[in-house]
Amino acid sequence: MADSYVTERAPTRAYVIHPDIDGSGGNRRIPENALEEAVALAHALPGVDITGGQVVRLRKPSPGQLFSSGKLKEVGAALEAAEAELVLIDGPVTPVQQRNLEKAWNVKILDRTGLILEIFADRARTREGVLQVELAALSYQRTRLVRAWTHLERQRGGLGFVGGPGETQIEADRRAIDEQMTRLRRQLDRVVKTRTLHRAARAKVPYPIVALVGYTNAGKSTLFNRLTGAEVLAKDMLFATLDPTMRAIRLPGGRDIILSDTVGFISDLPHELVAAFRATLEEVLEADLILHVRDISHPETEEQAADVAEILESLGVDEDVALIEVWNKIDALSDATRAALRNTDRRTEGVQAISALSGEGIDDLTAAIDAALAAVLAEPKELAELHLDFGDGRRRAWLHEAGVVEKEELAENGLHLRVNWTARQRAAFEAL
Known part of the structure; x- marks a missing residue:
């Protein structure tokens, strides 16, 4: 065991490049922020040591090698200085460009799609x-x-068993x-x-499905753990969650739901993955309510939200599906900004500001989930008269927490209550 470290493979030295192409059109991202995200993606790949990175500005991509000859030499010198063995290019690279770049720089090339596939292969x-x-x-x-x-031009004959x-x-x-x-x-x-x-x-079992969606690393798994008490992997890392996870939980109002945690979305998601992971995201397509979890502390939170909306649309999610925006990570904001957001979310329909890490705003969020589902499911309510003993404080507290008590009076041997509740709430109460 003492010399086991000798057999361990040294980390691959990687260098990250974000090509910033003029006139690419419609790119919402600041190049430096895009590079930062690409570096975070690279960190999510095991066995890789990031030795450097840069934004490379191009007027237009070269069909044969992506970069101009001048940029090719300039970047090559940086790669040599960083002793890079692997270059991660944050964008699409054609097979011809990849082959030529590997020859010119004598390194392995991986484009954005290849990198995301490598991460997914490691996490599945x-x-x-x-x-x-x-x-x-x-x-x-x-x-x-x-x-x-x-x-490629080599032809082989044969008997037709392998190739005609x-x-x-x-x-x-x-x-x-x-x-x-x-x-x-x-x-x-x-x-x-x-x-x-x-x-x-x-x-x-008529449990409504509530699906968590959002940009990768927005805090979905941390919120999932907070709401369910589960121990799903929650790390400050892109694509910490890949496989869908579901749990049945009971909201404070007595409503049972199924909460679904899903893979995080990302800009320029490879189309191969959008198609391949459609089955994984079926729970989103069938959800009664979607919680769009946003990292509100991220400098490009609006751009990330737009990317999520585009992917939801491409998946065929009905635009009429009820949705609550969950502005997460308010603990990472200044006190003044956090207070402003908390005031904003009260004035903005369908928005809740929370910290899944600290628990701030979670009670308001669960109440909003319950209210949204009540509206979606349109459950009829009925009046009922109840009598509770003085010692039945737990059931009385549950009724008040569920917000179903319309009137409460002191009786000779206990409490008389008038409640207005759904059949689901009545069943939950009777199960106490």
């Missing part, structure tokens, strides 16, 4: 998550075979990938059918 834990990552990776790999093979006469190597490889993708889709279909059965079983 459930069977469905693993299958989806493999499917997305194959879809990505299929488009990059031109880089993987330098003998005249079939090129790249065609055979694409066919092999297509066959593997077909196998993965069949396996995913079986997993999805199992999940459909689970959803059907849950449908027999």
